Amino acid sequence: MSLLLAQSINLFAVVLLVLAFAMIAQRRILTLIHLFTLQGVALVAATLVVAHLTGQHHLYYSAAVTFALKVVLIPILLHRVIIRLNVRWDVETLFNIPTTMLLGIVLVIFAFNLAGPIARLSTSIAHGTLGIALACVLLSFLMMIVRAKAVPQVIGFLSMENGLFFAATAATSGMPMIVELGIAFDVLVGILILGVFMFQIREQFDSLDIRHLEKLKED
């Protein structure tokens, strides 16, 4: 049973990776948010399994925090944002998805090679998945580079944080700092979401006045 659970960590890791790929290929902003929510669910599941197998109680807390933030709060916020920005049904014109995905595969190979020697040093239960976590981070990075609009960029950033969180859980499940790190990083994410939005609003209207958003509503 515990063997199956240990294997299910690998499965969740692969789900994270596939979802990161799906995000690169996704044109619709709404679906992008759904994919991000699913990624959060996979992350919570993986964290819970690691917590159960290693018996580390603080990982349960960190899974709960992840659930509250990445499965509930941030998707709700993003939904509200895209409704208010009136970009809910937007379809982004993307430059050549197959090429981007090929680039993604190259990144995955790079990440797997890079993580190989590091993972051997770790004694944690899920150390094999470090390469996948690194690949998720790089894929999200790629997504942020190729996207031109603000909301997909923010989602790319949040998804990168998912990858980082998973790397922390997978490689160093023994660190008691992980809860603090997770929360600290989430706060950072919250600030950055606002930061990017303010940046975008300012770029479009030459000011940071939020009342300008009401103009978008009328369109």
Next chain:
Amino acid sequence: MSIGGILAQLLAIALALALAPLLTGWVNQWRAWLQNRRAPSLLQPYRVLHKLFNKESVVADTASPLFRIAPYIMFGCMALACGIAPTLSTDLPLAPAADAIALVGLFALARVFISLAAIDIGTAFGTLGARREMLVGFLAEPALLMVLFSASLITQSTSLAKIVETLTHQPFAIHPSLAVAGVAFTMVSLAENARVPVDNPTTHLELTMIHEALILEYSGRHLALVEWAASLKLFAYSCIGLALFVPWGIAEAGTPFAIVLAIPVLVAKLAVGGVLLALIETINAKKRLFLVPEFLTTAFLLAVLALLVHVLLGA
């Protein structure tokens, strides 16, 4: 090679020939139900085949002999593919003759002939259909090969029978690479069997059709063979998918009773698979033709990802 093996082989082919139209009928029935339509009878494909076999076959004046033999070649390829795929038993005399790679080759052979036959007549639609079919084919084949390779990596063999034997004998284990390969395989089989995100099997709208455009000029027994071969192809793909991803319940060498037990298990698995296929077809919209390469590239890259994950995790 044993008597039991030969019997199992013959039984597998006979069962495929008999059950393939039923599977098509089952999928059509569920599609109709899910779309709030009155469903055609489960036996409708058999009636269509019966009708077509009794009809006169009309061939265009410009047709060469290639046009006449193409349905037979296509039917033969698909029947052989059903014989190679381990549907009921892994003790198959035909299995050593053709591994997973040869199986992909068989599908390719059928595709080349039906496309050539479509071009042969010289109508605009046939040529259009042939080009589209080749576009789908050349993108789908590498993806299918990659899926089969990721199963081969786990079991160290490209023989489908060996793959099934190894997978059933192992203690139950979660293979993340197989999970990813399963998604890729589903996408490829949708494309190869002319199903909804890529092609609509029931369409007669000229601008969107692929499979229908290919066989537009066929009639009578030729059309019956082509339709039957299309059912067999769906059956073969379903069986390969079941063998790779849900291999339990397939009989092994020297267990005659297990084969008897394997039939209801296979039927049950196919029934569930058919409902899932109808569900996928209902909740998806048909893609524009120009989005099909993207769809299939995604399938290919997922299959490559499965290989990479296997290399990383060793499982």
